[in-house]
Amino acid sequence: MSDLLQAAVAGAAPEELLSIELPSSYRAAHLRKEDVGIFDGETDKxxxxxxxxxxxxxxxxxxxECVVAVMSAAINFNTVWSAIFEPVPTFAFLEKFGQQGWHGSRHDLPYQxxxxxGSGVVVRVGSAVKSWKVGDKVVISPSYVDEEDHASYDDGMMNETQLAWGxxxxxxxxxxxxxxxxxQLIRKPAHLSWEEAGSNTLCAATAYRMLVGKHGAQMKQGDVVLVWGATGGLGSYATQIVRNGGGIPVAVxxxxxxxxxxRAQGCEYVINRCELDLDESGFRHPKAGRVLGKAIRSLVGEDPKIVFEYLGAETFGTSVYVAKRGGKxxxxxxxxxxRHEYDNRYLWMRLKQIIGSHAFNYHEAVETNRLISRGMIHPTLSKVYSLDAVAEATRAVQTNQHIGKVAVLCAAPSENLGIDDPELRARIGEDKINLYRR
Known part of the structure; x- marks a missing residue:
């Protein structure tokens, strides 16, 4: 561990951090361009x-830009896609980015x-950075937006050059x-540890935009919302956001x-898909929508106004079917x-809408972390790995052997560090913060 990293871990003052040189190299989880193609013809990648x-x-x-000493990071499914080089190797993105001048060419390397x-401590700031300083404790938004593109002033996600960081x-x-x-920087929620704070933003802010943001479904009080995979990375935040906004979550x-x-999260209506009368084709079967729709109505008395979708081919046809007339x-x-298949009659004849939602803009990321900082949204962290075990952590997500979120300690030497507001934490309660780690 470099001197600078040790100082950041120890909570050194800004002056001390600035007095220590940046290391010329550091340890990181990465992919190698030379490995592209190693999974060709294989089923288990x-x-x-x-x-x-x-x-x-x-x-x-x-x-x-800023350099951040990363205390903890989280595994998301985009890292799985990167690591199996699908649907295209992400080195293709780096090559395209590399054509945008010096700032982009730095990214076009034989490794990624x-x-x-993630969460961590700012240890360097560029000459044009105004709002952040060395020593700030932060979490990171993965939305990488060109602030010179006019579209970013309406919605950063409408920026044609918007990228997913990492x-x-x-x-x-x-x-x-x-x-x-x-x-990309956001103040770290003071009552959370490094691993708790660094595992929320991507999934929680994505769910926020999908459900309540003005670019998503714009949920209102009393709306029934079907949440697929309700204990997954996205679903575990969606159920919280629906309840906070006065909606009625139905969790699958x-x-x-x-x-x-x-249910311990406060979701009253839950459907265990293993208890549904489905054949071996599961939710891909044309009649699966009738089975699920009946189950939903038996719980809440009506069809869902909103369906929270991220599973895709397995569930999309059923999602279109079960949504309420005029639903989203x-x-x-x-x-x-x-590649999704659905019966378009149930979309057009019942006046439903499909809304595409990708990530979130900076404002939505900050608003989501504000809710987290106030204890209104809680982490759904279930397991923590070391940096050396990052491949095992990613494999757990790849094979769905996890619930909620999976974190990786990068520079933090152990768990439960970085908590700056223990009084707020005590008021919120360890049972809520650590629910997914029970």
Missing amino acids: DVRRSLHVGEVAMPELAPN QVGSD FETNFGSLGEFCVVKAN VGSQEKAELV IVTCGSSTGY
Whole structure:
């Protein structure tokens, strides 16, 4: 561990952090361009073969960027996609980015440091950075937006050059250091540990935009919302956001244990898909919508006004079917496959809408972390790994052997560090903060 990293871990003052030189290299989880193609013809594309932990070079800092000493990061499904080189190798994104001049060319390397969620300490700021200083404790938004593009002033996600940091860029969160734009930084929730704070933003803010943001479904009080995979990374925040906004979440889960967990979150209506009368084709069967729709109505007496979709091919046809007349299916991903089939009659004849939602803008990320900082949204962290075990952590997400979120300690030497407001934490309660770790 470098002197600078040790100082950041110890909580050194800004003056001390500035007096220590940046290391020329650091340890990080990364992919190698030479490995593209290693999974050709294979069915089990085991990410433990493609993810490596080792030394990478410290990049040169642009004027609008900061270097963050990463205390903890989280595994998201985009890291799985990167590590299996699908649907295209993310090195293609780096090559395209590299054509945008010096700032982009730094990213076009024979390796990619991945990771899109994290928490840490700012240790360097570029000459154009105004709102952040060395020593600030932060979490990181993965939305990488060009602030000179006019579209970003309406909605950063409408920016044609918007990228997902650590997926479509280099220097992501899964390392001892990372490089971010200043407009990716957010104040760390003071009552949370490094691993708790660093595991929320990507999934929680995505759910926020999908459900309550003006660019999503715009949920209102009393709306019934069907949440697929309600104990997953996205679903575990969606159920909280629906309840906070006066909606009625109906959670779909895959086991009795998960059903009990989501009820402990305060979700009254839960459907265990294993108890539904489905054939071996599951929710892909044309009649599955009738089965699920009946189950939903038996619980809440009506069809869902909003369907929270991110599973894709496995569930999308059923989602279109079960949505209420005039209802909305809001989708942000396709973890079970990108090519969806659904009966279009149920969409047009019943005046339903499909809303595409991708990530979130900076304002939505800040608003989401404000709710987290006030104890209105809680972490759904279930397990913590070391940086050396990042491939095992990613494999757990790849094979769905997890609930909620999975974190990786990068520079933090142990769990439960970085808590600056123990009084607020005590008022909120460990039972809520650590629900998914029971």
